[in-house]
Amino acid sequence: MLLNPVTVNAKGNRRIKLNIYPGHFATSHAHVDNYISMTEVRNNATMASETADMLAKQFKYTEIDTIVSLEYTQMIASFIAKDLSMGGGREVNSGTDIYVVTPSINSNNQLTFSSDMQRFITNKKVLLLVATASTGRSLARAAECISYYGGQIVAIGAIFSAISESGGVPVECVFKHSDLGNYNNFKSDECPLCKSGRKLDGFITTGGLTVL
Numbered sequence: 001m002l003l004n005p006v007t008v009n010a011k012g013n014r015r016i017k018l019n020i021y022p023g024h025f026a027t028s029h030a031h032v033d034n035y036i037s038m039t040e041v042r043n044n045a046t047m048a049s050e051t052a053d054m055l056a057k058q059f060k061y062t063e064i065d066t067i068v069s070l071e072y073t074q075m076i077a078s079f080i081a082k083d084l085s086m087g088g089g090r091e092v093n094s095g096t097d098i099y100v101v102t103p104s105i106n107s108n109n110q111l112t113f114s115s116d117m118q119r120f121i122t123n124k125k126v127l128l129l130v131a132t133a134s135t136g137r138s139l140a141r142a143a144e145c146i147s148y149y150g151g152q153i154v155a156i157g158a159i160f161s162a163i164s165e166s167g168g169v170p171v172e173c174v175f176k177h178s179d180l181g182n183y184n185n186f187k188s189d190e191c192p193l194c195k196s197g198r199k200l201d202g203f204i205t206t207g208g209l210t211v212l
Helices: 039-043 045-059 074-085 137-148
Strands: 006-010 013-026 031-037 066-069 099-101 125-133 152-161 169-176 202-205 208-211
Touching: 006 169, 013 039, 013 045, 013 169, 031 202, 031 208, 039 045, 039 074, 045 074, 045 152, 045 169, 066 074, 074 099, 074 125, 125 137, 137 152
Parallel strands: 013 202, 066 099, 066 125, 125 152, 152 169
Antiparallel strands: 006 013, 013 031, 202 208
């Protein structure tokens, strides 16, 4: 059971918040000493809309054809698409159709786009949206997929990011590493919590946390 979370409000909008649980957790790429719960911000329509408003302001002068949504951020991506396409007449995406798509994962754990979705990627300017960017590996994996299908990443958005850029593209986020206080990630074979004998409290996946 998760206990005693620390609630962190976004500096740009205090109605957007994350619950942070200290502990020892494993992701697919690393070990971390805090679990950042995205449950509210991804599933509460009001908070998702507020989050989208904050992110959309960073992209209003960037031409975007498609938003590739990962890590259950589809609701936020849809609000971003709406904000950008309904912006003032001087903004580059005003009045345009922006598509929101999510890749599938094949049996080899590779990201793929189905045949009827590929037209939204090929020769398109893509905004890549994720929940968390801790090490950049997930972003690099997604970028490889988008490039394979002929898309160009022109912008990256995240709810939380511990990195400032990926592949030369700035990562715009609502929460930065400095906003969360003592948040650290480690290579699994270099984790100081493991070396001190502390057992894992849970596994973090894109959908949330499984407590051990």
